[in-house]
Amino acid sequence: DTGVSQDPRHKITKRGQNVTFRCDPISEHNRLYWYRQTLGQGPEFLTYFQNEAQLEKSRLLSDRFSAERPKGSFSTLEIQRTEQGDSAMYLCASSTNASWGQFFGPGTRLTVL
Amino acid sequence: EDQVTQSPEALRLQEGESSSLNCSYTVSGLRGLFWYRQDPGKGPEFLFTLYSAGEEKEKERLKATLTKKESFLHITAPKPEDSATYLCAARSGYSTLTFGKGTMLLVSP
Secondary structure: OOOOEEEOOEEEEOOOOOEEEEEEOOOOOOEEEEEEEOOOOOOEEEEEEEOOEEEEEOOOOOOOEEEEOOOOOOEEEEEOOOOHHHOEEEEEEEEOOOOOOOEEOOOEEEEEO | OOEEEEEOOEEEEEOOOOEEEEEEEEOOOOOOEEEEEEOOOOOOEEEEEEOOOOOEEEEOOEEEEEOOOEEEEEEOOOOHHHOEEEEEEEOOOOOOOEEOOOEEEEEEO
8 A cells, every 4th residue: 555654553552651653754745744633623633744844833733743754754743642632633744846736644643541 | 814715605506517616816816726625534635726817627527617706616516526525716826725615506407
């Protein structure tokens, strides 16, 4: 399968714990995006990488959130000191350039108890 | 601030009953209008990109059209497997998409 993959698919954690998610984009895609989606809402942009450079961050991305793409391939999204309001589906997408559609992975469902 | 509004929120159709979904957008300098399909518990699946008013794209029973203020997703003779949430997104910059809340479509046999 050459699509975007995300790991884990589901994560249940207790409030205050740290969690890390991984995204592997489509291999030839140099752009990588993170979004967050809650029930009944469309995805909301969090951050964007072009190769290894993080070029844009949303105001939604508080200082508890950090994302990396160290070698311009896979990316990680870490949430520190999780809160119940962080419960959501975290989606990763990739594209070759801005003109093409972004292709999404299956998402990581986070539940904070 | 970019805004995307989709209507209706939910739509129930009988198999074979054609209809249209609406996406109204307010963005400063549209650089693409995107349609996605999302099944429950899955990531959005890319359908179409439209760039300029008057443009149309088709895929099987779906046709997307674009005007200067809105886009329509026309569904012709839908089947139960077309049941999903359809998301519309607008891009004004070079990267991020602003999504609407989606239209949940249910097609009954």
